[in-house]
Amino acid sequence: MSRGPGLLLRATLRTRRREFVRLAGWSLVEAVPALLSGWLVARAVDDGFLAGRGAAGFGWLGLLACAVLVGAWGTRQVTLQLAGVVEPFRDDLVSLATTGTLHHSARVGQGVDTAGVARLTEQVEIARESYGAVVMFVQNFTVTTVSVCLGLAALDPALLLFVVPPLLAGLVLFLLALRAMADRQRAVVLADEAIAEQVSTVAGGLRDVAACGAEEAVRRRVGARVDEAAGAARALARLTALRTAALGVGGWLPIVLILAGAPWLVRSGVTAGAILGALTYVAQSLQPALRGFVQGLGGSGLWLLVTLGRILETAGPEALGASGAAGVSRTAGGSGRAGAPERDGAPGKGGAPRTDDLPQKAEAPRTVGAPQKAEAPRTNEASAASVAAPVTGTATVASARVAAPLRASDGQAAGRADGTPPADGPGKPAAAAPPRAPTPSDAPRETHPRDGRVDLRGVTFGYAPSAEPVVRGLDLSLASGTHLAVVGPSGAGKSTLAAIVAGVLEPQTGQVRLGGVPVRSLDTGGLTRSRVLIPQEAYVFVGSLRENLAYLHPTATRPALDAAVHAIGAAPLVERLGGYDAPVNPALLSAGERQLIALVRALLPPAPLVLLDEATCHLDPGAEAVAERAFASRPSTLIVCAHRISSALRADLVLVMDGPRCTLGTHERLRAECALYRDLIGHWDQVGAEVRR
Numbered sequence: 003m004s005r006g007p008g009l010l011l012r013a014t015l016r017t018r019r020r021e022f023v024r025l026a027g028w029s030l031v032e033a034v035p036a037l038l039s040g041w042l043v044a045r046a047v048d049d050g051f052l053a054g055r056g057a058a059g060f061g062w063l064g065l066l067a068c069a070v071l072v073g074a075w076g077t078r079q080v081t082l083q084l085a086g087v088v089e090p091f092r093d094d095l096v097s098l099a100t101t102g103t104l105h106h107s108a109r110v111g112q113g114v115d116t117a118g119v120a121r122l123t124e125q126v127e128i129a130r131e132s133y134g135a136v137v138m139f140v141q142n143f144t145v146t147t148v149s150v151c152l153g154l155a156a157l158d159p160a161l162l163l164f165v166v167p168p169l170l171a172g173l174v175l176f177l178l179a180l181r182a183m184a185d186r187q188r189a190v191v192l193a194d195e196a197i198a199e200q201v202s203t204v205a206g207g208l209r210d211v212a213a214c215g216a217e218e219a220v221r222r223r224v225g226a227r228v229d230e231a232a233g234a235a236r237a238l239a240r241l242t243a244l245r246t247a248a249l250g251v252g253g254w255l256p257i258v259l260i261l262a263g264a265p266w267l268v269r270s271g272v273t274a275g276a277i278l279g280a281l282t283y284v285a286q287s288l289q290p291a292l293r294g295f296v297q298g299l300g301g302s303g304l305w306l307l308v309t310l311g312r313i314l315e316t317a318g319p320e321a322l323g324a325s326g327a328a329g330v331s332r333t334a335g336g337s338g339r340a341g342a343p344e345r346d347g348a349p350g351k352g353g354a355p356r357t358d359d360l361p362q363k364a365e366a367p368r369t370v371g372a373p374q375k376a377e378a379p380r381t382n383e384a385s386a387a388s389v390a391a392p393v394t395g396t397a398t399v400a401s402a403r404v405a406a407p408l409r410a411s412d413g414q415a416a417g418r419a420d421g422t423p424p425a426d427g428p429g430k431p432a433a434a435a436p437p438r439a440p441t442p443s444d445a446p447r448e449t450h451p452r453d454g455r456v457d458l459r460g461v462t463f464g465y466a467p468s469a470e471p472v473v474r475g476l477d478l479s480l481a482s483g484t485h486l487a488v489v490g491p492s493g494a495g496k497s498t499l500a501a502i503v504a505g506v507l508e509p510q511t512g513q514v515r516l517g518g519v520p521v522r523s524l525d526t527g528g529l530t531r532s533r534v535l536i537p538q539e540a541y542v543f544v545g546s547l548r549e550n551l552a553y554l555h556p557t558a559t560r561p562a563l564d565a566a567v568h569a570i571g572a573a574p575l576v577e578r579l580g581g582y583d584a585p586v587n588p589a590l591l592s593a594g595e596r597q598l599i600a601l602v603r604a605l606l607p608p609a610p611l612v613l614l615d616e617a618t619c620h621l622d623p624g625a626e627a628v629a630e631r632a633f634a635s636r637p638s639t640l641i642v643c644a645h646r647i648s649s650a651l652r653a654d655l656v657l658v659m660d661g662p663r664c665t666l667g668t669h670e671r672l673r674a675e676c677a678l679y680r681d682l683i684g685h686w687d688q689v690g691a692e693v694r695r
């Protein structure tokens with residue numbers, strides 16, 4: 003637990019001293035029954051009922067009733083005074099949260115994260131309620147304990163021996179457990195936040211989940227978060243046993259001790275009324291106050307600490323340093339959140355990825371701020387290497403290694419070959435944005451594939467355990483920069499394979515590596531920076547054309563946009579729509595136009611792997627060739643689920659899928675040796691001829 007919440011609370015106590023003194027004053031009134039109850043009961047017993055003077059006994063009890071009425075009035079006043087303490091605290095927190103967010107937005111030069119502010123203000127409300135409860139419980143326990151001790155001393159100081167030691171022991175036990183409980187509570191809060199993030203991401207992308215058949219993968223991912231939350235809650239629950247033990251020692255043990263020690267007390271001259279009074283003090287005042295203290299501090303107190311910690315973390319150091327409105331924040335600024343992780347553009351939740359970092363669509367890699375690694379230099383030897391695997395018409399496993407085709411004439415590739423960044427354009431690494439600090443949930447994950455190399459080892463995938471696998475035992479190695487066409491009859495598994503390689507679907511057995519990194523080990527940010535998957539269905543949203551085109555690369559410059567638009571062949575469309583600032587209505591666009599927009603969008607970020615899953619099917623062959631060449635001219639690995647022979651002809655390698663059987667080779671080799679491939683070519687030729695007619 004950071005020091006921030008403690009400092010903030012201490013600063014609050016200092017700045018609101020007058021309100022606290024007033025509250026303490028009314029607490030004394032509220033504590034009148036606690037102070038007098040045992041003593042009045044002792045008088046009623048000793049001087050009244052046991053002395054044979056029933057009326058006097060009732061008289062003492064009447065006084066006790068009056069004391070209770072006075073206490074009730076005190077409680078009313080305490081509640082009113084509490085608002086004077088809690089509401090300014092809430093205002094300070096709101097100022098702190100909004101100021102921090104505004105300063106952060108101003109510093110990173112992005113719009114204000116209103117969702118982040120809303121999340122913070124929700125946490126402020128939790129902190130406010132918890133704070134009020136903690137103040138109530140603590141002041142009530144303090145005043146009650148002092149009152150009970152005074153009352154016991156008034157009855158007989160010996161009685162203190164039976165009450166104070168177990169009370170202190172219970173308190174020590176509880177305070178020792180409190181720190182561990184705070185850590186567990188924090189884990190519960192973080193786990194809840196992670197579930198909320200995941201669920202909101204999934205809810206926003208349900209269409210894509212269904213389209214990609216990723217239900218099982220999503221179920222597993224969300225299920226893992228739920229399991230984490232359940233584990234954290236169980237760990238917290240185990241510790242609450244200590245809380246109960248503390249209550250038993252501090253609240254019940256004194257009663258047992260007084261009863262057990264009654265003979266000794268009587269021998270020492272303590273009256274029966276005093277013993278009964280002591281029991282009244284403990285049972286009626288001390289025990290409820292201790293229960294409130296233990297349960298309040300162990301519940302609301304933990305929420306307060308954890309929520310304050312989260313507010314301070316997410317509001318950022320700017321909030322502590324700059325919130326002029328927050329009187330407390332200036333004092334608490336010394337806590338310095340300098341080491342707290344900063345998140346891109348908005349205050350997020352520590353340890354959990356921001357929802358808006360996650361891909362909203364299957365094709366959507368967010369590349370903001372993604373530091374891209376320069377590709378390894380390519381050599382002529384590499385380019386001279388050829389397909390190593392023999393074509394095996396019946397083999398269920400295809401395995402081949404191809405070298406990266408050399409694109410020496412390509413300015414971008416040449417730029418990368420010597421390690422320098424290429425010129426501005428589609429292949430340019432993302433403009434340097436502040437790197438995201440590692441978060442706990444990121445820690446064990448690798449986020450930087452070295453390049454666009456793709457390795458599949460023994461990959462088997464079926465949509466259900468009992469279903470026939472769509473892909474079975476597939477081995478495939480593609481050197482970075484390879485252009486692969488995947489062909490096969492409808493339903494052969496091309497889209498499924500693309501989703502597996504993209505890390506959307508998890509194979510039942512085997513592993514997929516991208517740039518040397520298991521694709522499933524990549525966190526969402528790493529995954530979206532590493533590959534672009536464009537499905538057949540192109541998403542275009544209502545907004546400006548620029549917003550649509552730069553959706554995956556919002557910092558793209560105008561020259562980069564122009565270059566991508568020209569490379570894809572979308573310039574006439576941009577002109578027809580009225581330029582980058584023109585509004586776009588998806589309903590008024592043809593399927594081909596929507597695909598052009600999606601293709602430009604995918605070309606802008608410099609992902610090392612691009613998967614086009616029939617993403618050009620609505621373009622005519624000429625436009626498709628232009629678009630595919632735009633991707634092929636980048637150093638990225640390109641995998642195209644082809645639906646035309648021309649696509650396969652342009653590729654370095656072709657993978658023929660025939661159910662779970664796959665065959666890999668060059669176009670020439672497959673035409674010579676693979677009957678299915680020849681059938682496909684024949685089918686494509688026939689379709690092409692019909693279209694031409």
Ligand SMILES: Nc1ncnc2c1ncn2[C@@H]1O[C@H](COP(=O)(O)OP(=O)(O)OP(=O)(O)O)[C@@H](O)[C@H]1O
Binds near residue numbers: 495
């Ligand atoms: N979400 C899903 N749930 C269950 N089965 C699915 C799902 N998606 C695809 N399949 C099945 O998996 C097999 C492979 O489908 P896939 O879409 O990968 O083939 P494809 O080669 O891309 O087909 P097409 O060329 O028609 O797009 C098919 O039998 C299909 O019915």
